[in-house]
Amino acid sequence: MRVLLRNPRREITIDGRRRVHALLNELGLSREAHLVIRNGELVPGDGELNADDEIEIRPVISGG
Amino acid sequence: MKCRTCRNPAIIDLPRHNANFCAEHLLQLCRRQVEKAIHDHQMFEPTDHLLVAVSGGKDSLAVWDILRELGYRTTGLYIALGIGEYSHESQTFAEDFAARRGLPLVIESLRDDHGFDVPTAARATGRVPCSACGMSKRHIFDRVARDGGYDAVVTGHNLDDEAAVLFGNALRWDVEYLARQLPLLPARGGFPRKAKPLVRLTERETAAWCIVRGIDYIVDECPMAAGNKHLAYKQALNLIEEESPGAKATYYLGFLERMAPLLSGSSAQRADELASCVRCGSPTGAEVATDGSTVCAFCRLSEKARGHEPVPVEMLMSKSARRAAAKEARG
Numbered sequence A: 001m002r003v004l005l006r007n008p009r010r011e012i013t014i015d016g017r018r019r020v021h022a023l024l025n026e027l028g029l030s031r032e033a034h035l036v037i038r039n040g041e042l043v044p045g046d047g048e049l050n051a052d053d054e055i056e057i058r059p060v061i062s063g064g
Numbered sequence B: 001m002k003c004r005t006c007r008n009p010a011i012i013d014l015p016r017h018n019a020n021f022c023a024e025h026l027l028q029l030c031r032r033q034v035e036k037a038i039h040d041h042q043m044f045e046p047t048d049h050l051l052v053a054v055s056g057g058k059d060s061l062a063v064w065d066i067l068r069e070l071g072y073r074t075t076g077l078y079i080a081l082g083i084g085e086y087s088h089e090s091q092t093f094a095e096d097f098a099a100r101r102g103l104p105l106v107i108e109s110l111r112d113d114h115g116f117d118v119p120t121a122a123r124a125t126g127r128v129p130c131s132a133c134g135m136s137k138r139h140i141f142d143r144v145a146r147d148g149g150y151d152a153v154v155t156g157h158n159l160d161d162e163a164a165v166l167f168g169n170a171l172r173w174d175v176e177y178l179a180r181q182l183p184l185l186p187a188r189g190g191f192p193r194k195a196k197p198l199v200r201l202t203e204r205e206t207a208a209w210c211i212v213r214g215i216d217y218i219v220d221e222c223p224m225a226a227g228n229k230h231l232a233y234k235q236a237l238n239l240i241e242e243e244s245p246g247a248k249a250t251y252y253l254g255f256l257e258r259m260a261p262l263l264s265g266s267s268a269q270r271a272d273e274l275a276s277c278v279r280c281g282s283p284t285g286a287e288v289a290t291d292g293s294t295v296c297a298f299c300r301l302s303e304k305a306r307g308h309e310p311v312p313v314e315m316l317m318s319k320s321a322r323r324a325a326a327k328e329a330r331g
Helices: A020-026 B022-038 B057-067 B084-101 B111-114 B118-125 B127-146 B161-169 B176-180 B203-213 B229-243 B247-266 B297-306 B313-329
Strands: A004-005 A010-013 A034-038 A054-058 B010-014 B017-021 B049-054 B075-078 B105-109 B152-154 B193-195
Touching: A004 B118, A020 B105, A020 B229, A034 B203, B017 B022, B022 B057, B022 B203, B049 B057, B049 B127, B057 B075, B057 B084, B057 B152, B057 B203, B075 B084, B075 B111, B075 B127, B075 B176, B084 B105, B084 B203, B105 B127, B118 B127, B118 B297, B118 B313, B127 B152, B127 B297, B152 B297, B161 B176, B161 B203, B161 B229, B176 B247, B229 B247
Parallel strands: A004 A054, B049 B075, B049 B152, B075 B105, B152 B193
Antiparallel strands: A004 A010, A034 A054, B010 B017
16 A cells, blocks of 8 residues: 655555554554545544555654 | 433543433533633623634634624634744634624734734744734734723633643642632723633543534644643643543633632732833833833833844744654653
């Protein structure tokens, strides 16, 4: 699957299927500080991500 | 995962509520948390005209959206801070939000209206950019609210913001700041009432509100904020939250319920101790000079910054990045 990461903006490719929580753990990203979006919709922690999905992992922490 | 309320498929898991929610019931939860904050802290009257400080980010657009939905009369205030492309982009998000909903938006520019920008102010005064930025914004919020006759200034500070500030204040045992860290500051001595209706929502929840509602906002982080302490406190609190869901809410809301009342006598200057700035007329707690005059902190910053040649944002970005890298190396 293609994964868009932000701050800084970059794209990575992950092989195979993953659950959302497993993907965040694998990338070392806090569940409390990120949301996962597929086709403009949120995917919950146990949601299954398919190998051909295009997803965005959006950080929600702001520093202002 | 199923929604706790309706058993339809969930779109988000919220461990602090030990529950999952569909889009409809996530919005209901957010709305109810905001209504509870407004009610518990007696923030507004139904007829109040609210000045909503908007940055183009998720929190300020979410609070504007929710207040508008709840039926409040609102006007947005966007301040162009002159932080390069980041400011241009964030202004576009604020303008688009307002235009699509037919909402009034006041725009004030630090560079055009005051003759400087945040990077220049930071360099000219030796302050960290977030400090120069925060002081400028607070001054302009207050003045626009006063001049426009608004009943209150609303900001999008959320539970994570407040918990992080509380953490920083408690690390320093800064009693003065702790005593003032409240979701509602009443009007006093020429300062407008200030309210934070999102204090019961985490930033994961406010971001989810925006995504579900189709609100576009600036996702990129402010380039001046890299490596600031506020972000480090948030990361530390999120580590605790993952181990102990609900910890941030318990920490901050417990402070409001049990600790803040004990500190109420320790709060800042009384209204009758404020003077008027001889430059701009704003109320100020600045010390009176030997000639009897008082100049507020914003006017002092503004005078220094206007006399300095403009500083490009990149100059301070690299400094911030160097500081962050050095900090990381120290562990």
